[in-house]
Amino acid sequence: xxxxxxxxxxxxxxxxxxxxxxxxxxxxxxxxxxxxxxxxxxxxxxxxxxxxxxxxxxxxxxxxxxxxxxxxxxxxxxxxxxxxxxxxxxxxxxxxxxxxxxxxxxxxxxxxxxxxxxxxxxxxxxxxxxxxxxxxxxxxxxxxxxxxxxxxxxxxxxxxxxxxxxxxxx
Numbered sequence: 001x002x003x004x005x006x007x008x009x010x011x012x013x014x015x016x017x018x019x020x021x022x023x024x025x026x027x028x029x030x031x032x033x034x035x036x037x038x039x040x041x042x043x044x045x046x047x048x049x050x051x052x053x054x055x056x057x058x059x060x061x062x063x064x065x066x067x068x069x070x071x072x073x074x075x076x077x078x079x080x081x082x083x084x085x086x087x088x089x090x091x092x093x094x095x096x097x098x099x100x101x102x103x104x105x106x107x108x109x110x111x112x113x114x115x116x117x118x119x120x121x122x123x124x125x126x127x128x129x130x131x132x133x134x135x136x137x138x139x140x141x142x143x144x145x146x147x148x149x150x151x152x153x154x155x156x157x158x159x160x161x162x163x164x165x166x167x168x169x170x
Contacts (some may be wrong), residue, residue: 022105025098029091037083041076048072085149089142096138112138 048054054071062070092112098104099113107114115134118124124131 022109025095025104029094033087033091040079040083044076044079045072048075081149081152089145
């Protein structure tokens with residue numbers, strides 16, 4: 001994370017424009033965080049293509065596009081949604097932290113970190129209670145995102161076919 005912060009600060013010093021700074025933060029955070037979800041999705045795809053029903057469909061002459069659309073990509077939806085539920089709040093917190101420390105989005109553009117940066121001074125903490133509002137807005141944002149991610153994950157799981165066994169013998 002230290003390398004990430006130093007790289008972002010150096011690139012922002014070179015660019016200097018607020019709109020380019022926002023784009024640069026998004027690119028740097030995405031470049032740092034893409035490997036884990038990509039590795040997980042790759043593992044799911046490699047596992048799914050070796051399943052018996054995919055081999056059977058391939059044996060009956062199914063094309064690669066059909067196999068991807070019908071059998072392999074639907075299995076990656078839950079992994080992608082789970083990773084989004086984990087990583088998007090982490091990326092938002094990373095941007096907030098960088099802006100709070102003065103290394104993120106430049107000053108004319110408002111971000112949560114730059115709004116909270118004024119709370120580093122004791123006089124602001126004591127005198128201006130409304131400066132806490134951005135900090136209080138973070139909690140409903142993350143809880144709302146968690147609820148949205150859970151609803152999307154449940155919706156993605158509704159279309160799956162599950163094996164149902166009776167209570168008796170086979």
